Amino acid sequence: MAIQTDTGVTLARLSTVDANFRESLDALLAWEGVSGGEVQRRVDDIIAAVRAQGDAALIETSNRFDRLSVTHMNELTLSKVRLRQAFDGLPQEQRDALAHAAERIRVYHEHQKPESWHYTESDGTLLGQQVMPLDRAGIYVPGGKAAYPSSVLMNAIPARVAGVREIIMVVPTPDGVLNDLVLAAAHLAGVDQVFTIGGAQAVAALAYGTETVPRVDKIVGPGNIYVATAKRAVFGQVGIDMIAGPSEILVITDGGTDPDWLAMDLFSQAEHDEDAQAILIGWEQPHIDAVAEAIERLLPEMEREAIIRQSLSSRGALILCQDREEAIELINRIAPEHLELSVDKPEAWLSGIRHAGAIFMGRHTAEALGDYCAGPNHVLPTSGTARFSSPLGVYDFQKRSSLIQCSAQGASRLGRTASILARGESLMAHARSAENRIDE
Structure with a gap:
């Protein structure tokens, strides 16, 4: 069932006792992360052009898609000096916030570092594993609807902790607009080179190299449908982290959290884009109704109201289940990117949760904290792929060699x-x- 609110949100209201609940849930979760057909053909053409023409293709596509008028790759290249200038030019408050987030992310990922190991059998045979970093990693940073300095930190810092020798960043600059927060984050994260290119052409440049852009061993970072399609196309030539779909949040409530908090938690992911997904599950009907009321009341206050409204209308839902056990079943069925356990004693739930990208435990742990500065990586498996995938981490920038002597x-x-x-x-x-x- 769907309800129409005064704000214009047509929000799905589902119950696990509905006869068609499973079909309705499947339809709600359905998502194809990479387009075929025309998008694939365009991406193939762009990749072929970059492979054949190198820098010339990057200049032509950047001018065409980002509305630029450059004539040389120097105009699409930023030096470390420029990154430092961006950091130094920020207000002190922003510099401090970036530095605080960067340090927390670094400390967390230091704990992930695997070690090489070996053992010797009784007859003298040695067996083991050697862990080595990648030589060069490529970081894709979106530059369309919003700029994401947090994505720079989350992608580049684990690479640096892993010991990657060189980090190359690409970021589109539509209409030539540079975002100093993004450049400052690149400075803090230790990025070696930045090219202001984006889309499928940037992915192709990283995968195959050009006269100016060096070829990398792995490409990480989110992007639009063209970026996702290009990453899939070049996989095998280089490694990739994942094919990322729209952002997702699943909130579990036992009825004890302020409904306004939960409404804003749902908004926090819905505001990413119109295809983002925000779902709430609980077993207290009056509390779910209170969250619905909070959504209706608070939505007009949001700067990105239109995007949130479209996201909630097309892919959002409030789901009434029977009890905690049924909620856990739904968590594992959905395998969400972000899971908020807004409940008492959330640690008691962990043994039953098999599939989730990141788990935010307790009423005070807003998912937004994980997006920026909690420490764990915010690059997470989407579209149900948490069934077999993990968050981005140090291990994604390392490889292992077996040792036999x-x-x-x-x-x-x-x-x-x-x-x-x-x-x-x-x-x-x-x-x-x-x-x-x-x-x-």
């Missing part, structure tokens, strides 16, 4: 086993290679 005794012992298995697979060179090390 056989002693003479170990080679002889393992050779016998390998010989039998290789002959069973009719791979005779494998068998004889192993047998050469057998001590008769």
